[in-house]
Amino acid sequence: MKRKNFFHRNWVRFTCLFVSLFFMTAFAYSQVRVAIITGGHGYDKEPFEAMWTSITEMKPTYFDYGAKKCDFFEKDHSDEFDTIVFYNFHQKITPKQQQNFLKMLEKGKRIIVMHHAISAFPEWNEFNKIIGAKYFLEDMEWEGKKYERSKYKHDVKIPVHVADKNHPITQGVEDFEEIDETYSGYYIAPEVHVLLTTNCPENTPFIAWVNKYNNSEIFFVQLGHGPQIFANEQFRKLISNAIKWASGKNN
Known part of the structure; x- marks a missing residue:
């Protein structure tokens, strides 16, 4: 017994x-494998990483390259990660790395570009076509037209309106307000699919969109300076949706 x-x-x-x-x-x-690229710009690391940790459906891996070239694309990471988040600024990218980047997009990999990563690779014009935007770090002539330096302002309360409530990235996201950094006077491609807008007079009206590039789609969101925005419930929902969308797990 x-x-x-x-x-x-x-x-x-x-x-x-x-x-x-x-x-x-x-x-x-089942977790989404996410590479998060940083470097070249200061940010509030603890609340930034706390936001990613709060998204239980994902497994983040951080790559910080400082102000040097972005060595992430020294090889093809397409099979290692479901998506890539760009939160880097003003970095170099070699011709070889550019080709690896473009090959990844040709395979249909979706990516996410946040805030100051609008100027992740300012010397690589193709990146502007990829994200559908260009922030002008100085007065310059670009694509045959003269532009003044783009503007920014810290600690502004920005009202955010969901322009397309039917897109997978905005599902369940409601209009909200949050203190963050404004951008204005930068170029946005006319063909982008706008998801979020703002009526903040110190900001460009479009604040988040999806851009198509070859076989890929790119989600760009201007918000993300922090730290307040990283704890915002609606912003976290937006980013969580974007991660699932980029991986194809909520489409």
Whole structure:
């Protein structure tokens, strides 16, 4: 009788362990693998990373390259990550790295570009076509037209309106207000699909959009200076949706 109970108890323990391992493994495989590229611009690291940690459906891996060239694209990471978040600024990218970047997009990989990453690679004009925008760091002539330096302002309360409530990225996101950095006087391609707008007089009216480039789609959101925006419930919902959209898991 004791021997029977011993085997029964161990069988129950084994079964519980097996089931636990099964669900842990299934959860790990279901998580979206996200590469987050930073560097070249200061930011509030703790609240920034807390935002990503709050998105339980994803597994973030951080790559900080400082102000040097973005070595992430020294090789093709297409199979290692489901999507890539760009939060870097004013970095170099070599011709080889550019080709690896473009090959990734040709495969249909969707990416997310946040805030100051609008100027991630200012010397690479193709990047502006990829994201559908260009922020002018100085007065310059670009694409045959003269532009004045773009403007920014810190700590402005920005009202945000959901322009397209039917897109997967904006599902469940409501209009909100938050203190963040404004951008104005920058170029936005006319063909972008606008998701968020603002009537803030110190900001460009379009504040988030999706741009199509070859076989890929790129989500750009101007918000993201922080720290307040990183804890905003609606912004977190937006970013969580964007991660799932980029991975194809909520389409």
